[in-house]
Amino acid sequence: MMKPFAAACLSLALLLAAPQPALAQDAAGKQEIERVIETFRKAIIDKDQDTFLKLFLKEDITWAGVTTDASIERLYATRPDPKLPRPKKSFSSSPRKFIDMIVKEKVRMEETFSNVRIDSDGEVAQVWFDYSFMFGDYRENWGKESWQMVRTESGWKIAAVVWSQEMNPVPPAKAPAP
Incomplete structure (x- = not known):
């Protein structure tokens, strides 16, 4: 007969040795997250x-970007006054400031998504994708973007947004003079 401590150790060892199921990611939850992505776009x-x-957990979530070193160098090199401070590598804002800027612009703006990856246990999710930000027909910047999401009583909400950005080295075409 096995002693209780030895039996507990054997049970624990068997439990740890057994294959563990991957985090649950049901199809319905993934579709709900995909709907948030499409609604955002x-x-x-x-x-x-x-x-x-309404897509965000609250208005003051983390909303932070990082500009590539090459983009910073190009931005600094094209400054009219070299005494101006260097552009910042990282910056933060808010969903409200972002959408306010979008609403004020007369030109059509769009963020495109590709290589979308969703990892979730059904309660929290990490969404990771490549993006391009279009200002009219001009691809203004691109990079990687990551969302942290939580499932609330009213559905999936974005709790944090972070991204990298490579600024387009080619300036936008100027509109022809009337």
């Missing part, structure tokens, strides 16, 4: 501030 195109802001 469409709200930018439609300049729909109310819909956009």
Whole structure:
């Protein structure tokens, strides 16, 4: 007969040795997150501030970007006054400031997404993708973007947004003079 401590150790060892299931990521939860991504994209195109802001857990989430070193060097080199401070590598803002800027612009703006990866246990999620930010037909910047999401009583909400950005080294084409 096995002593209780030895039996507990054997049970624990067998439990740890058994294959562990991957984090649960049901199809319905993934589809809900994909709908948030599409709603985010469409709200930018439609300049729909109310819909956009409802996607977030709260207004003061982490909203932070990092500009590539090459982009910083190009921005600094094209400054009219070299005494001006160097552009900042990292910056932060808010979803409201972002959508306010979108709404004020007359030109169509769009953020495109590719290589979207979603990892979730059904309660929290990490969304990771490549993006391009379009200002009209001009690809203004691109990079990687990451969202932290939480599932609330009212559905999935974005709790943090961080991204890298490579600024387009080619300036936008100037509109022809009338």
